[in-house]
Amino acid sequence: MNTPKTEMRNPLSMHMDRMNTEDMARLVITANHEAVRAAEDAAPAIARAVDAIADAFENGHRLIYVGAGTSGRLGVIDAAECPPTFGVPYDMVSGIIAGGKERMFRAGENEEDKYENGCQAIKAHGITAGDVVVGISAAGNAAYVVGALEEAQKAGCVTVGLTCNDGTAVLRVADIPILTDTGAEVLTGSTRLKAGTAQKIVLNTLTTCAMAKTGKVYENMMINLSPSNEKLKKRVIRIVTEILQCEEEEAIKRLNDNQWKIRNAVEAAGKETPKC
Numbered sequence: 490m491n492t493p494k495t496e497m498r499n500p501l502s503m504h505m506d507r508m509n510t511e512d513m514a515r516l517v518i519t520a521n522h523e524a525v526r527a528a529e530d531a532a533p534a535i536a537r538a539v540d541a542i543a544d545a546f547e548n549g550h551r552l553i554y555v556g557a558g559t560s561g562r563l564g565v566i567d568a569a570e571c572p573p574t575f576g577v578p579y580d581m582v583s584g585i586i587a588g589g590k591e592r593m594f595r596a597g598e599n600e601e602d603k604y605e606n607g608c609q610a611i612k613a614h615g616i617t618a619g620d621v622v623v624g625i626s627a628a629g630n631a632a633y634v635v636g637a638l639e640e641a642q643k644a645g646c647v648t649v650g651l652t653c654n655d656g657t658a659v660l661r662v663a664d665i666p667i668l669t670d671t672g673a674e675v676l677t678g679s680t681r682l683k684a685g686t687a688q689k690i691v692l693n694t695l696t697t698c699a700m701a702k703t704g705k706v707y708e709n710m711m712i713n714l715s716p717s718n719e720k721l722k723k724r725v726i727r728i729v730t731e732i733l734q735c736e737e738e739e740a741i742k743r744l745n746d747n748q749w750k751i752r753n754a755v756e757a758a759g760k761e762t763p764k765c
Contacts, residue, residue, distance in 0.1 A: 493628055493654040495680050499673035517682070520675050524686035527653070527669035528694070534667045535694055538623070538649045541665060542699040545621045545647070546581070552696070553614060554584040555637040556625035557601035559681040560651075560688060561586030562593055564625050567692040573721075575696075575705040576713025582696060585610050587633040600633060601626070607636030611644075618645025623695070625688060626650075627680035629657025638662045651691055653684040667691060704765035707732060712752050712762055725751055733758050 502516055528535070542552050554564025565584030572579050586592050587600035587607070600606070610633075611622065622641035624634040629652035638648045639662060650663025653671045660666035669687035676682060700706060705713050710731065716722035729740035732755050740754075747753035752762050 493657075494670065494672050495628055495653050495674065495684055496678050497673040498677050499675050502675040505675060517675055520683045521686045523671050524669070524683040524690065527671045527687045528690040531667050531669050531691065534665060535691055536698075538621075538665045538667060538695055539698040539702065541647045541649070542621050542695060543702040545619055546699060546703045548619055550617070550619040550621070551580065552582045552699070553611070553616065553620060553622045553641075554582075554625060554692070555607065555611060555622060555634055556585075557587035557631050557633050558592075558596065558598065559685050560625035560627055560631075560634075563685060563688050563692060564623070565593060567689075567696055571696055571700070573715060573717065574711060575700045576711075576715055577700070577705065583614070585614060585637070587631075601631040602633070604632040604636035607633035607638075608640040611637040611640045616641055616644050616646055620644075620646045621649065622646045623649040623651060623692075624659050624663060625652075625692075626657075626659045627653050627684040627688065629654040629659045631659070634659055635662055649695075651688060653680065653687060704763035707751075707755075707762055712755075713765070714751060716749050722749075725749065729754055732760060 505513060554568055556564045565586055568582045568584035571577055571582040588597040592600060622638060624638040626634045635658045641648050648663045649665045649667060650659035651667045652659045653669050655668055660668060669691060671683045671687050674680060674682045710728045714721060714725055716725040726737055726740050728751055729744060730737055743754040743758060747757055755762055
């Protein structure tokens with residue numbers, strides 16, 4: 490049986506346990522350069538997925554992440570950050586983790602082997618034709634993720650597979666396969682390291698670019714940002730002053746007149762914003 494790259498031993502870290510602390514830290518940190526390279530190499534496939542997601546958003550459909558363990562947690566994190574960042578409904582982007590919410594905080598490694606649970610989880614999520622389902626699995630053969638992807642395809646969804654090993658089930662099943670070949674981890678088999686870093690880069694890219702393509706970004710600013718705390722309130726003011734090239738006092742007045750909605754304040758001043 491061939492050993493997946495993510496399970497191989499890394500020759501650079503063979504004597505990690507005997508390194509001094511700074512060398513050990515540098516080893517773990519610099520390994521993540523390979524995560525960035527792997528994500529860059531996957532840019533064409535990532536772009537295809539972005540276009541599919543943007544098309545889904547424009548037609549009233551959703552993005553759903555599905556994964557187990559670290560991969561599932563990363564999907565949930567990215568989904569949770571979309572509403573405050575882009576001002577979208579909470580059900581527009583969502584994350585499903587094998588074993589349910591408890592597995593965000595307590596690992597359950599056997600959950601990834603349950604194919605039928607993946608099928609049931611995606612059905613229970615109320616998917617419809619036109620949604621995009623992204624299956625995330627560092628190793629690439631998690632039965633739970635494969636089940637979710639195959640069930641999503643039956644429902645007419647576009648499926649995306651994200652993994653760090655070539656020739657795996659998740660890539661074979663998905664309509665749009667994304668391979669981030671990060672190789673062997675410094676801690677053998679611990680894919681929460683650079684494999685997880687690469688996955689986080691890809692997920693950030695998928696949502697950021699899809700939101701930008703569907704009018705949730707003005708130039709490089711968060712046009713739909715909601716000022717839910719003092720830090721964000723100051724950011725909203727800065728965004729309005731930047732777009733309108735006005736003083737802070739005027740920005741605050743315009744925001745007060747428009748329920749502290751950036752888009753409304755900007756449009757009321759006669760400036761066009763991207764169609765959302």
